[in-house]
Amino acid sequence: MKKMADGGASTLERRSGVAIWRQIADDIRHGIARGTFDEGGRLPPETALAERFGVNRHTVRSAIAALVHEGVLRSEQGRGTFIERRKRLSYPIGARTRFSDGLRDQTSARRGHLLDHAVEGANPRVAAALGLAEGAAVIRMETMSEADGRPVSRATSWFDAARFPGFAEAYAETGSITLAFKRFGVGDYFRKSTLVSARHADNADLDDLHLAPGAIVLVAVALNVDDAGTPVQFAETRFAADRVELSVATEARNER
Amino acid sequence: MKKMADGGASTLERRSGVAIWRQIADDIRHGIARGTFDEGGRLPPETALAERFGVNRHTVRSAIAALVHEGVLRSEQGRGTFIERRKRLSYPIGARTRFSDGLRDQTSARRGHLLDHAVEGANPRVAAALGLAEGAAVIRMETMSEADGRPVSRATSWFDAARFPGFAEAYAETGSITLAFKRFGVGDYFRKSTLVSARHADNADLDDLHLAPGAIVLVAVALNVDDAGTPVQFAETRFAADRVELSVATEARNER
DNA sequence: AAACATTTGTGCGTATGTATG
DNA sequence: TCATACATACGCACAAATGTT
Numbered sequence A, B: 001m002k003k004m005a006d007g008g009a010s011t012l013e014r015r016s017g018v019a020i021w022r023q024i025a026d027d028i029r030h031g032i033a034r035g036t037f038d039e040g041g042r043l044p045p046e047t048a049l050a051e052r053f054g055v056n057r058h059t060v061r062s063a064i065a066a067l068v069h070e071g072v073l074r075s076e077q078g079r080g081t082f083i084e085r086r087k088r089l090s091y092p093i094g095a096r097t098r099f100s101d102g103l104r105d106q107t108s109a110r111r112g113h114l115l116d117h118a119v120e121g122a123n124p125r126v127a128a129a130l131g132l133a134e135g136a137a138v139i140r141m142e143t144m145s146e147a148d149g150r151p152v153s154r155a156t157s158w159f160d161a162a163r164f165p166g167f168a169e170a171y172a173e174t175g176s177i178t179l180a181f182k183r184f185g186v187g188d189y190f191r192k193s194t195l196v197s198a199r200h201a202d203n204a205d206l207d208d209l210h211l212a213p214g215a216i217v218l219v220a221v222a223l224n225v226d227d228a229g230t231p232v233q234f235a236e237t238r239f240a241a242d243r244v245e246l247s248v249a250t251e252a253r254n255e256r
Numbered sequence C: 001a002a003a004c005a006t007t008t009g010t011g012c013g014t015a016t017g018t019a020t021g
Numbered sequence D: 001t002c003a004t005a006c007a008t009a010c011g012c013a014c015a016a017a018t019g020t021t
Helices: A020-034 A046-053 A057-070 A124-130 A167-174 A177-183 A203-209 B020-034 B046-053 B057-070 B124-130 B167-174 B177-183 B203-209
Strands: A073-076 A080-083 A089-093 A110-121 A137-147 A150-160 A189-200 A216-226 A231-240 A244-249 B073-076 B080-083 B089-093 B110-121 B137-147 B150-160 B189-200 B216-226 B231-240 B244-249
Touching: A020 A046, A020 A057, A020 B189, A046 A057, A057 A073, A089 A189, A110 A167, A124 A137, A124 A150, A124 A231, A137 A167, A150 A203, A167 A177, A189 A231, A189 B020, A189 B216, A203 A231, A216 A244, A216 B189, A231 A244, B020 B046, B020 B057, B046 B057, B057 B073, B089 B189, B110 B167, B124 B137, B124 B150, B124 B231, B137 B167, B150 B203, B167 B177, B189 B231, B203 B231, B216 B244, B231 B244
Parallel strands: A089 A244, B089 B244
Antiparallel strands: A073 A080, A110 A137, A137 A150, A150 A231, A189 A216, A189 B244, A216 A231, A244 B189, B073 B080, B110 B137, B137 B150, B150 B231, B189 B216, B216 B231
């Protein structure tokens, strides 16, 4: 009989290039997000975890130390180890998705930053997406968003520099992609497509999103178009996978 | 100036619990999927890679060995190292997504397997999704799909046992969810919602999808409903993140 | 207050894995 | 292949903090 999807402790892999303590840390983090450790927000004692995973207590302690550093757990001598952060944010994706919307109801505080911007020649990928010639001038914007004081996503966006000169400045002033578009006469825009993939966080992600090495980022590559169907924004957003999930709502339409 | 999104070699992290050779392997695999090594399907010489990553050639060789073992690369004495597998499959998600459709155009051979099935009591998560009472009898189906001889996804599905008695057998006979539903009078069904997240592969995933420890799975939790909007299938699908990306197509509709 | 159980924190010695040259 | 340095994992022991009897 195959193991069930809601299943228990997984066996650990030695000589895999991934340290046992890190595999255990990932397992515990996953279990927390899933609600496996729901006994009063308290993690089982180190000795119990060591036995469950079949490792030395030191190894469990290394895993816990990593999660404490991430802000997932908090240890108190003599009392135990407690869960600090539990749930993931759910980020909606749909035809009318705005990168600045969506998380509003779920968090008390949410902010977006413009980290950097520049005008440069479009590489083949960007040119193809925006329907421009390779090397055409595009504006690249590096932005970040936070929720409840923790970084959530990190995005790189490209815009046609000929059509939207000074877009980054408009975004910096208004703090909103939608408002910045309005300045250029784009009253409405739609999400045409989104490609979702996942990979290990690279060094820039680790830095920007405050992640531990080996962490995972969800990558959403999106194309926004205006009323006429002309591409206006191409964006690659990296989400911290342990803090965010993407929600694809497909309203049932009566087509056939 | 911040690093560009299409950027080059990321710095490697020591003491991170993830061996340098594995970080390099992940980086190379990611680069291949992204098309960075497009010089005739040939990987740069080990010495060049060692210099690029700033490590010893032994370490690069460990990374390459792991990727050869995974089937991503192939080394030939005196000739070089070559790329075996290149692109990711793009898996569409939309209102009319079928788990058995979608990849048809992209691969030569595609198959689905029923690994296991059982009738059991619905846990709170499943019960809530299917709109049943907790503990109500549900059919759990464990399935797997392959493309071009390599495992692509691994799914766990739940169905109302009272409404669909013997669903697993119907699926096994027809090889199709759609046809199995037809037997129970469900002529059409829709994807109502999909939650996408990512995590490290657990031991069951590693085994089923032939992944290396530390690998990533994309997790899609989906709810299918019938014409009347009644939930008929709740499913959690795990995709090998280095072989699959999810594509969310949101056709521009003229709603406002 | 004192004794005890529980739990986290620390030190040390050893074997193996990882990375360099 | 060999030698070297460091990281990882183990086993055992004990200290420190907390809570209970």
